Amino acid sequence: MTANLTELGLRLDDVIRAVPGVTAVFSTPTGLVRSVRSITARIPLALVAVSQTTLADGGDRLSIAASIGVSSEHQAPTTALAVSNAIRAALPPETAEAASVQVRISRISN
Amino acid sequence: MNLGPDSETTLDIGGSGYSLQQLSDYLDAGRTPPITAIDDNAECQVMLDSLERLTTLSTELLAREALEASDVDETWLSSFLTTIGREVRAGKDIPFVAANPHTRLSITEGAVRELVRAAGDSVDGALVGSCSLVGIVDDSEPGATITVNLTLSVVLSVPVVTLAQAVRDRVRSELLKHTRLQIGAINVTVIDVHLLTTVTTAHPTGGML
Numbered sequence: 001m002t003a004n005l006t007e008l009g010l011r012l013d014d015v016i017r018a019v020p021g022v023t024a025v026f027s028t029p030t031g032l033v034r035s036v037r038s039i040t041a042r043i044p045l046a047l048v049a050v051s052q053t054t055l056a057d058g059g060d061r062l063s064i065a066a067s068i069g070v071s072s073e074h075q076a077p078t079t080a081l082a083v084s085n086a087i088r089a090a091l092p093p094e095t096a097e098a099a100s101v102q103v104r105i106s107r108i109s110n
Numbered sequence: 111m112n113l114g115p116d117s118e119t120t121l122d123i124g125g126s127g128y129s130l131q132q133l134s135d136y137l138d139a140g141r142t143p144p145i146t147a148i149d150d151n152a153e154c155q156v157m158l159d160s161l162e163r164l165t166t167l168s169t170e171l172l173a174r175e176a177l178e179a180s181d182v183d184e185t186w187l188s189s190f191l192t193t194i195g196r197e198v199r200a201g202k203d204i205p206f207v208a209a210n211p212h213t214r215l216s217i218t219e220g221a222v223r224e225l226v227r228a229a230g231d232s233v234d235g236a237l238v239g240s241c242s243l244v245g246i247v248d249d250s251e252p253g254a255t256i257t258v259n260l261t262l263s264v265v266l267s268v269p270v271v272t273l274a275q276a277v278r279d280r281v282r283s284e285l286l287k288h289t290r291l292q293i294g295a296i297n298v299t300v301i302d303v304h305l306l307t308t309v310t311t312a313h314p315t316g317g318m319l
Binding site: 024025026027047067069072075076077080081084088097098099100101102103104105106107108109110 | 215
């Protein structure tokens with residue numbers, strides 16, 4: 001499952017980078033810990049954080065957290081919304097609707 | 111840019127493991143070889159943006175001051191860097207409205223401060239010192255009203271009041287474009303004034319050029 005989540009994270013990195021107005025994808029706050037793990041285990045590192053939690057009803061929920069840089073050419077709220085829509089569209093259909101998606105703009109560049 | 115080894119310049123930026131001094135060295139080296147821990151770190155990138163802008167503006171200012179033999183010194187530059195180093199931290203999240211209850215969209219306080227700083231610096235003759243946003247609380251409602259407090263260092267090529275108003279207008283415009291905050295007062299305090307004087311050279315015939 002972890003491998004699947006890592007794979008999904010790597011795919012979402014690319015999906016987000018392709019959204020107009022996105023200039024960068026940054027590591028999420030857990031990035032440093034993940035970097036150390038990535039270096040020691042030599043595994044590819046996704047910048048987008050993907051996790052899965054089991055709900056009280058026994059179902060699973062995906063949680064996606066992305067930290068991005070955006071261009072000042074586009075309105076930041078519009079770019080954030082486009083990114084969240086692109087993430088949801090890239091998720092497996094059975095998980096997309098209930099998934100928790102968090103998009104955080106960390107930089108606006110000229 | 112050579113920075114002194116004080117406590118601010120040795121602090122870790124954004125949990126990257128790199129200090130302000132090391133970021134400055136990285137910038138001086140043309141960001142090569144690439145360092146992933148810096149390139150993938152939002153706070154480091156915001157800091158590098160600020161350092162780059164400060165280098166350009168201060169070099170111009172220092173060149174002018176050198177002509178005039180006055181004393182813009184490293185202390186002046188260090189105080190700017192110390193302030194910027196403190197203000198690039200991500201800080202609180204400022205939410206945008208999202209229609210989907212499972213979606214959370216936000217911009218960091220650090221990104222907004224950098225937006226304000228870049229807007230102020232883009233006005234000719236202005237260099238933003240400190241920038242504070244008053245009225246932002248964690249998980250504040252979208253549309254919360256904030257007050258912006260700025261300090262400026264200016265090169266006096268136009269009246270201070272005109273320059274301060276230009277900064278206010280530019281900052282307000284950028285905040286309205288990229289946030290959903292209600293912008294209250296934008297208070298500008300000018301803390302340094304650098305005078306521009308015309309360098310004159312004695313002409314052999316006795317006139318002045």
